[in-house]
Amino acid sequence: MVKNFFYLVVFACLFACKPDPVTPPPTPAETARINVNPTFGSVPLLLDSIYQGPNGIKIKISDIKFFTTLLTNQNNNFAQVAYFDLRNNGNLLSEQTLDYTKFSSLSFILGVDTTINHDDPSAFPNNSPLNIINAGSMHWGWNTGYIFISVEGKADTLVDGIDNFDLSYSYHIGTDLYQQAMSFNNLNWVKTAAHQHTLTFNLDMESFFFNPTQPINIPSEPFTHSGAGLGTLTQKVALNFKNALSLQ
């Protein structure tokens, strides 16, 4: 009887020591990331650093922010909205858990599409860039909706060799009139991590400010908030920004 009991205990112990069946770890999801690399001409752009334009004017850029919406191609949606904020989010525009191979092309609205631009900014989900908590200063507090593009900084308008950034500039592009459609083909997704592929855009701020065909004259054109009286400057800023954005 004692012997049987002993065997029973030994068997129980051995059984208890049997390792749990090993469950293979889940395969990490594939993510597709879109980056925007700001440059000033051929050099990487750093916020608050000094850059000089062809006319000798020195500028510092303190913020670059913009919204894109309805990121899609003919068959697949990448994201409803993507928000770029260089100071707070680095060069990330959007990262989604999806198969990058479905996106050999991509179209989007540079700005916030009319269908959502005038929605209640408090009603978007908390994780949406359009929620007022996240959008913050990129939302005008009334029905005109969101600021699509915001470029802010300072300029040294006296070409005298002394750094004296005496002039602030801020270009705020918004209102439905200034939405711009963009489309890119033959996208070059690069494997950047084990389960991540990245698409990179360049944003050339030298060409934004000093576009050969329509440069922004900062001393005489330091501000626009897309109001009716500044339509020409607003159009120029919006178009220059669009043209400064290209595939890497």
Place this chain on the structure above:
Amino acid sequence: MKRIFFFSLAFFLLSSCNKDKVGYTPTPYQLQIPSHFPAMNIPSDNPMTVEGVELGRYLFYEKRLSGNDKMSCGTCHTPNTSFSDSAKYSTGIDGIQGNRNAMALINLGWDSFFFWDGRAGSLEEQILGPVPNPIEMHQTWTAAIGKLKKDTYYRNQFYKAFGVEDFDSSHAVKAIAQFVRTMISGSSKYDVMYKIENNKPLTAAEQNVVIDPEEWAGYDLFKSLNGADCFHCHNGPLMRVAKFSNNGLDFSFLDLGRGGITNNPNDHGKFKVPTLRNIALSAPYMHDGRFKNLDEVIEHYSSGVHISSTIDPLIEYAGQGGVQLDAQEKLLLKKFLLTLTDYQFINNPAFQDPN
């Protein structure tokens, strides 16, 4: 007989030791968020409970959190000043003054950084600070918790809120944070104006609110790029944007503000943009309380702006010293600022000292 007495005494002592035991069945707290506000992010490790909020209210007004038992959070954040301090600088228990004005506690559940320089990244982290601060309440949390543990109410309430008997500072700050998250202001005249402007439905009570034409005119000025131009930093239901800004107070900086935290010269002289809600109640103004009243604030933005290396680019008329409002415009702007007062908020019984 002696034996019976001994057992009776033992039974009495044992049962008396259990008298403050209570159950742990926390009740989820339903925040009353105004219809025009975004949802509030609640930290997953500090869910709101009725018991936690109640405990937090007691702790907010608990003077035993200070070294001399004479100072609570509520000492420098009084309801009638919209939970700020009417003194330029608050004075701690040792008679030492700080160098910054106590901020008003309004709608902090939507903030993601705290203090004028943003050095705390959560409400819980912020609340940890003042108790051990030598120029504020000047007491270690260990000592403060030791005092609370002698109090049956707190032993019971901490257990009811968190299910712990051996509570510590982490539980105390969580409770206070829960209470502060309930301090929501969304019942001012401005809220009615905001809803009207954004075509949002008004409640029956709101439909009876009369907005003076001068208040509307002041609001127009507030938003006008060629008027007071305030909206870049103060807009939306929260009446602030989440950023640090140098609003042109000084040519150079005695207090580096955000720059003192980041050690980045580009942040020198920048401070957290505060909400303008209840602004009429929370004087004095600015991080150092330099302006005694709203007239002085308006005058600053009108003609007193100083250009410096980090001035906010959005202060577009800095080059001419400010937005240059005339007397009538200043009057209208002030009228609008008064619409931001929410008496329902400051008089809410749930936010008052329970003792």
